[in-house]
Structure formats: structure tokens, C-alpha cells
Amino acid sequence: MYRDTNLRSVTKGISWRFVATTTTIIIVYIFFGRLDLAIAAGVIETVLKVGLYWAHERAWFKIKWGRKKIEPFNLWFTGLPLSGKTTLANRVYEELSNFEIPLERIDSKDIRDLIPGIGYTREDRNRHMHRIGHLIKTLQNNSVSTVASFVSPYTESRKAIREMVKNNIVVYVKAELETCKKRDINGKYEKALRGEYENFTGVNDVYEEPQHAEIIIDTDKLSIDESVEVIIKYIKSNYIK
Amino acid sequence: MYRDTNLRSVTKGISWRFVATTTTIIIVYIFFGRLDLAIAAGVIETVLKVGLYWAHERAWFKIKWGRKKIEPFNLWFTGLPLSGKTTLANRVYEELSNFEIPLERIDSKDIRDLIPGIGYTREDRNRHMHRIGHLIKTLQNNSVSTVASFVSPYTESRKAIREMVKNNIVVYVKAELETCKKRDINGKYEKALRGEYENFTGVNDVYEEPQHAEIIIDTDKLSIDESVEVIIKYIKSNYIK
Known part of the structure; x- marks a missing residue:
């Protein structure tokens, strides 16, 4: 049996952030037409959410629901x-x-x-x-x-x-x-x-x-x-x- | 040993979305001062990213790196x-x-x-x-x-x-x-x-x-x-x- 290391959770967070922030910047740019502000918002979002994602990920390790016991044969x-x-x-x-x-x-x-x-x-x-x-x-x-x-x-x-x-x-x-x-x-x-x-x-x-x-x-x-x-x-x- | 069900991944995604979108709306509002557009951006982001988060979560199940084998005694x-x-x-x-x-x-x-x-x-x-x-x-x-x-x-x-x-x-x-x-x-x-x-x-x-x-x-x-x-x-x- 394995458990996720902290480093894995952090890296997973960064990988997700890349996907997520790019999406945010594109949405904000489409709405407001200002790329500079869109990128600035994206940067702040990135810093904030890497930490939030990590905390969210670790919190879910405590939740047992939704895990299915593997059936052996x-x-x-x-x-x-x-x-x-x-x-x-x-x-x-x-x-x-x-x-x-x-x-x-x-x-x-x-x-x-x-x-x-x-x-x-x-x-x-x-x-x-x-x-x-x-x-x-x-x-x-x-x-x-x-x-x-x-x-x-x-x-x-x-x-x-x-x-x-x-x-x-x-x-x-x-x-x-x-x-x-x-x-x-x-x-x-x-x-x-x-x-x-x-x-x-x-x-x-x-x-x-x-x-x-x-x-x-x-x-x-x-x-x-x-x-x-x-x-x-x-x-x-x-x-x- | 357990594995995450699809339902768990989806629910985890929604839970994260709640945390994440609220943050986005606040950031966009602070930058542009327009709550209506900030909320609209948040809504679009939500729809898009629930799907993205799910795909990201399932993709990481295939990655073995960062999982530590539990040491038995x-x-x-x-x-x-x-x-x-x-x-x-x-x-x-x-x-x-x-x-x-x-x-x-x-x-x-x-x-x-x-x-x-x-x-x-x-x-x-x-x-x-x-x-x-x-x-x-x-x-x-x-x-x-x-x-x-x-x-x-x-x-x-x-x-x-x-x-x-x-x-x-x-x-x-x-x-x-x-x-x-x-x-x-x-x-x-x-x-x-x-x-x-x-x-x-x-x-x-x-x-x-x-x-x-x-x-x-x-x-x-x-x-x-x-x-x-x-x-x-x-x-x-x-x-x-």
C-alpha cells in the first residue's frame, strides 16, 4: 500500500495551477480586454491557490468516503x-x-x-x-x-x-x-x-x-x-x- | 487497499471549485471593481474547471511518482x-x-x-x-x-x-x-x-x-x-x- 508524499501533493498542485491559471487569464481577458490586468490577476491567483490546493488535497486524505476497497481474488x-x-x-x-x-x-x-x-x-x-x-x-x-x-x-x-x-x-x-x-x-x-x-x-x-x-x-x-x-x-x- | 471512486473525484472537484471560484471572484472584483462581471467570470470558470479538475485528478492516478510505500512493522x-x-x-x-x-x-x-x-x-x-x-x-x-x-x-x-x-x-x-x-x-x-x-x-x-x-x-x-x-x-x- 502506498500513501501520497507531501512533495507529490505540492507538485500535483503546481501542475493543476498551470492548467487552471491559464484558463482564468483567458476568461478575464475575454471579459475585460486587458491582458496586463488579466495576467496580474492570474499571478495573484497562482500564489494564493497553490497553497489552498495543497491544504485542500491534504484535507481530503482524512476523508474516507468515496474510497472503494479493492476486491481480491x-x-x-x-x-x-x-x-x-x-x-x-x-x-x-x-x-x-x-x-x-x-x-x-x-x-x-x-x-x-x-x-x-x-x-x-x-x-x-x-x-x-x-x-x-x-x-x-x-x-x-x-x-x-x-x-x-x-x-x-x-x-x-x-x-x-x-x-x-x-x-x-x-x-x-x-x-x-x-x-x-x-x-x-x-x-x-x-x-x-x-x-x-x-x-x-x-x-x-x-x-x-x-x-x-x-x-x-x-x-x-x-x-x-x-x-x-x-x-x-x-x-x-x-x-x- | 482502497482506490478512489469516480464519484469521490467529482465531489472533491466540486468542493475545490467552491474554494477556488470564490477566490477568483474576489481577485477580479478587487482589480476591476465590477462585481457583476467578476461573478460572470467566476461562473464560466466554474463550469470549465470542474471538468478540468476531474480530468487532472484521474490523470494523476496513473502517475506513480510521489507515492511512498507504507513501511510495515x-x-x-x-x-x-x-x-x-x-x-x-x-x-x-x-x-x-x-x-x-x-x-x-x-x-x-x-x-x-x-x-x-x-x-x-x-x-x-x-x-x-x-x-x-x-x-x-x-x-x-x-x-x-x-x-x-x-x-x-x-x-x-x-x-x-x-x-x-x-x-x-x-x-x-x-x-x-x-x-x-x-x-x-x-x-x-x-x-x-x-x-x-x-x-x-x-x-x-x-x-x-x-x-x-x-x-x-x-x-x-x-x-x-x-x-x-x-x-x-x-x-x-x-x-x-
């Missing part, structure tokens, strides 16, 4: 590992940063790196989701929108998120398992198939497809640019007016 | 169970709500109720603190200040919080163990003494006194009102200018 990217959630969410976050809204990026990997030992069992994941839901909710209390990307394979935890946060937009990043495997430069799927990981979604743990996703991105058909466009269009027509 | 209340942390933190939160800053209240009990099964062992508590630190940090990214109350008995977890967040203000809510027991209407200390709780701070778990607290509140000596005053004074002289 939560973009929730779900999908198989390596489906392209993080890449897509990063791009969408970048695009949304151009708008004047408070925004936070939340990614599964970042949080798991920061707070290790979260675990991957059904219970671990559900508890983790519950905590993420709380984080998003707290941010939303403060008008901060979120771009979140999590495998979030279970219907129950996605439902829990939906119940905790408002303006929840589930983006199902759909990709064939084969496509995900092809994108897997670190060989995670291979390791999972060899049994080195337990509870690896898509291999030895289930991914329950979302039935109520607001947006479905078929990454086998859409390019990243096209996908970003679909999502930004949705946000623009629903949340940024 | 974290008030961290630590102390024995029943020392009065929550009560004091609630009162401080209420007082701070009068200032125009984005603010969030974070209480141990609320979070433990919301996300059950956090546990009370040293490891559980430290992990919990780490997560809370992440929550505060994320809020701070968005200029949101926090009022947090947690027993937080270990030096290491308070240190972790200090490293994760900025403008950290530790408030050590000091109370004799006997005082805490007297305040204990739910008989928690009694139960702990009977061995019904494991890891109950002050009974069968240690409370490591903070050595670097920014503020120490001795609840055996200060009333709640006095304590609130001390803390608000600190915040005002350091963070709200």
Missing part, C-alpha cells in the same frame, strides 16, 4: 507435476503486475523449500492446503490478490480452499501424462516410476480431476501466450474494472 | 501462558486501527483452532513459528503490519522470526508465574501441574526470557491502559509519522 493453478502450472502462473503474475492491484505469488515449491518437511501423504497435503488457505485468506483481508500454483490433487483440499477464500478461480492446467513426462528434464517421473518417490501424483498417487474449474487450459492445444491471454481476459472481465 | 507479544499477551495485543490492535495503516491481528489460539494438530514439542513449536514468520513476511511484502501474540518460549524461534521479518518489535509481557496462575480461570495451570498437559510452558516446559526485547511490559506493575500507552507511543515515534 485467488487464481488457483492445479494440475499434474510438470503440467506447466508454475510457468503459466509466473507469466500470469507478470501480466497482472501491470495493473494497480496488490498481488502475491504463492508457489508450492517455494513454500516447501522455505518450510521443509511438509510431506506428501494425503493427510500431509490436506493440512498443507489448509495452511495455504489461511495464508490466502489473511492476504485477502488486506485486499491482496493471489496467484497460487499447487499440484493439489485431491478434490477435498481444493474444496477446502474454495470454502476458505473468496473469488476463487480454479485454473485446471490439463496435460496428458505423456506430455508431462516429456517436459520432465530432471527425470522426476522416471524416479517415481522406479519407486524412488512415494505418493508421486500421476504415478503412485491419484490426481482427482477438478469438476468445477472456472478455467481449463489444455496445454496440449494452447500455447503459453494463448493460455495467459485466456486467464487475463477472465480476470479483466470479472475482477479488474 | 511486526509487534510480537511473547510471555508465559495467561501473562496477558492476548488481552494486551487486542487492545493495542484496536488502538492502531485508528491510524490509516493496513493491519492484521495474528493470535496463537486462533491459528491453532483453525489448523489443528500443530503440537507443543520444541520441534513442533519451532516449525510453527517458521510458518508464522512466513505469513508475516508475506503480509509485509504487501505493506501489512502485524500484531502477533504467541507464547514463543524459545530464543531460537524468536530469533528465526526476527530474521524473517522486518521492523520486528518484541514486546515481552512479563508476569510472575503466581500472577499467571491467579488469572487462570480455566484451570490450565492446575491441569498442567497434575500432569494432564505435556510441554506446558512455565510448568513442564521452559520459558527462555527474551534478552533483546524492544519493549518490556511488567504486568505486575503496569495497568493495561498504561501498557497500551507505552506500546502505542513506541510505534508512533518509530513507525507512524
